[in-house]
Amino acid sequence: MKVIKIHHPMADSLQFSEPVVLAMGFFDGIHLGHQQVIKTAVNRAKQLGIKAAVLTYDHHPQVVYKRLDEHDRRYLTLPEQKFQLLEQLGVDQVFLINYSYAFQDQTPAEFIQNYLVRFNAQVVVAGFDHTYGEKQIATMERLPEFSQGRFEIITVPKLQQQAQKVSSTAIKESLDSGNVTSVNKMLGRNFTTIGTVVHGEQVGRTIGYPTINVEHNPLQWLPTIGIYVVRVKIGEVWYQGMASIGKNVTFYNDHPVTVEINLLDFKQNVYGEVVTVEWLKYLRGEEKFASVEELIDQLQVDEQNTRQFFGTNSN
Template structure:
């Protein structure tokens, strides 16, 4: 898959476009249809991601990660505002011969009309449903707010992820015998509620088990900022500056204010035991 941050002139393509926030099962059905249709018609498969304004569940880098094995030829990010987007960008610039959209696309009738004027075919993809309910962002948002990451995994077709760089923290985890990887993610990334999570880490194509604390740290400092600190189990490498993917699998507990480091250490050991037991079932 070739990835571009701007649109380039192309021809003979099969295209799908949209925000693709979350990359849920419905999006995957659209992507699979693009890939299959492109191959059947000797076209190039193209996905155009249009980033939302404000906070997002899935950053552009995470979309790239989640789509990397989808067999797409080209992934474009389009950030401009264009009045006649389908006509000017999808058809004229990208050379779409076929456009693939979900059956409940917001501007479906206008899209069909524009496509017909240029003799471009439109393929509709049926909604993917869970328990007879169409999967859409509001369902995923509800599961997220409920800290129900098993439900999110079911709706998305993959675990909720955070992709970022390991940065230097204050090394406070070492004071409780628990050195952590501090993950820096883009500001616009929607982060889980404060608490302790059962997680997995993907680093250099290797998978590791981890317990992750997200939020402020009332027992160790008084700073008013949120950190993402992953304690990778049975791990001792220097990974500062590396990119990693954090999979969130289950909410363990909320933030607790402890009176001393001995209490922190005792709770940490209980959390690690619970995380190991949960991840053994997932693995």
Template sequence: MDTIYLNHPVDSCSLNCTPTVMALGYFDGVHLGHQAVIKTAIKIAQKLKVTTSVMTFHPHPKEVLRKQENAMSYITPLPDKIKKIEELGVDKLYIVNFTREFASLTPQQFVDDYLIGLEVCHVVAGFDFTYGALGKGTMETMPFHARNRLNQTVVEKLEANNEKVSSTKIRQLLTTGEVDDVTKFLGAPYSIKGVVVDGEKRGRTIGFPTANVKPIHRYILPNTGVYAVTLTVSGVHYSGVCNVGFKPTFHDQTTEPTIEVHLFSFNQDIYGEEVTICWHHRIRDEQKFLNIEDLIKQIHLDKEAAQSLLLS
């Protein structure tokens, strides 16, 4: 897949464009609804015997247009989004640098410069896709702005658990720790990439050594709690139990949650290694224990629960 970064104003003459079917969207998560849009574009492109392209935007419009105290977190930070889109079989990915200047384009300018100018012959997008300043362009206005220069297909909403599959819903589920439902919306378990770093090394003293994982991108972390997970390192998958939180048994207050994974039947040194954690099931909330003995008893129960859940 060719990945092309675009800055406004775009110089389409330098891009050697050929006719293409383009899927449009922000695609955070590349969830089942996004996949339906992209797969529809691929089918149409195959029928027309042209390439398939995707156009997405970075950073998120909210980061640019709204004043936020904290940097925004993502379901799929840009490197992960690129990988997931490539795995779907797309030929070309356009990543538009989202700036205030780009956001001020009229719907007509967007269609002229970023669709017609890039030789898009057919556009595919979700029913709620908008374009141009203040989102005034919609899939209903697209034929007017396209002036018969391209065709379009609108992909209607996809539902799971009787709810619309959306990035907003997935974000909500992650903030409440409902990772089982997130899997139904994403089509795969939620995952993050991180590096194993030095921790307090307390786990090994109580018989449960853990890998302390620091995310390498701005991921949305599942809500604090204990989860059944798998961890992948050097291409090998291991099952484990993960605590996301502040370790209240040992700390009165910390500012950043930590990710600690205890792997079953594992005895390797993986400090400094890049790993991927997949969240499969939530086991319980994080809690504070009165003593180490109670904590150890609960960890044994958590381990049994995780093993049972991951085998089911």
């Protein structure tokens, strides 16, 4: 899959002669709703015998409109993972646009001429609520008016699960409440993060539960503080484990939030490894125990629950 980075205004030297079916969206998370849009574009491209392309952005458009706090600046899928998922869905190329004030300040007609027409889009596909400029004006309902018949338009309807719209916002809210089970249903796959194994405090090994400390990109949206059932991929091998996102409150009063994972029946030194973590189930919140013995007792319960999960769920 080819990724073409574009800064507005697009350079005259960039010419696109091949016709494409173009899916538009930021697609953070590539959840089931996003997948419906992308698969619609890929299938239409196959029908026409042309390439499937995606128009997306290098950062969230909200950066232009308002100041985001440290939490809201994060993403469900960082660029590398997003591109991998798009490629798996059959996308041939990505137009990655730097979303700036100048870009968003275009009128709908200017956006269509400057981008959709120049991309040689034969068909444009987007979700029902997608906008391409001023929210009250640049709607999918009005795209036929602005496009003046220069390309076919496919609007993909809302996808719901149990009367709830599947959206990146709903997924983030579920992660913030620890409900990774709901998250995985909306994604159509397990929520996955990627990080590097770094040195930690090494407290776990002193109580019989050694952990790997996984350092994530600060822009990665993570589940809320708590204890989780996870799988961890090291190299090409998946391992079962239980993860703690928290401040290690039994031992410290003001410790930063870390991700520590106890891998079941695992004794390798993996410092420096880049690992993939699948978040499977929320077990409980973080607790401050009165003694190390109470903590160990709870960890034994967590381990039993983790082993029971894997005993009844094939992954």
